[in-house]
Amino acid sequence: MRIQVVEDILSANERIAIENQRLLDEKGVFAVNLMSSPGAGKTSLILRTIEVVRGKLRVGVVEGDIASRLDADKIEAVGVPVVQINTGGTCHLDANMVRQALEELPLDDIELLLIENVGNLICPTGFALGERLKAMIASTPEGDDKPYKYPGMFAAVDALVINKIDLLPHLDFDVATFRQLVAGLNPEARVFEVSCITREGVEGWGEWLVEITAADGE
Ligand code: MG
């Protein structure tokens, strides 16, 4: 009985996610679901991505947080349309929350929609939002053993951004080992190494987004 209820909730989410994707397709919007643990640099990466793709793609942002609109304010400050979702304690975004956010965004003026999920490596992958791409940010201070601990997240994403590579000289983080673990779980994932502080590697990530967004619209 209990299992039945969970299945009903998930399938309801799935239905709304499909509706979201249909709306986004109709409007020519390519949506990316950005996931990570808290503090890995989702908002920083969004800000850097906006810098790189400016002039090539019109960007919109959905910010998911349990509380506050601090991150949305940072995005608004650079002149990009943004909607803040406060989940009020829920540890992930769901398709219904995103549907409400889409109603507030000027979708006709957006080509790339970056959706910042709630910081959490466990349940966000269980809730489709209507995105075309799932991306994860893993930051070097979290340690290179994270793929062992959260295999579901690493296996579920299309792209992985390793952030804070500027800190590598100070950390016991082995990039080669980390990439090997990721490849074992998810050989198809595109992997990028970046620093949102020095901006190293950010351009490669942004250019890739420009390419896949353009390819999706063809
Ligand atoms: Mg954030």
Ligand code: ZN
């Ligand atoms: Zn959750």
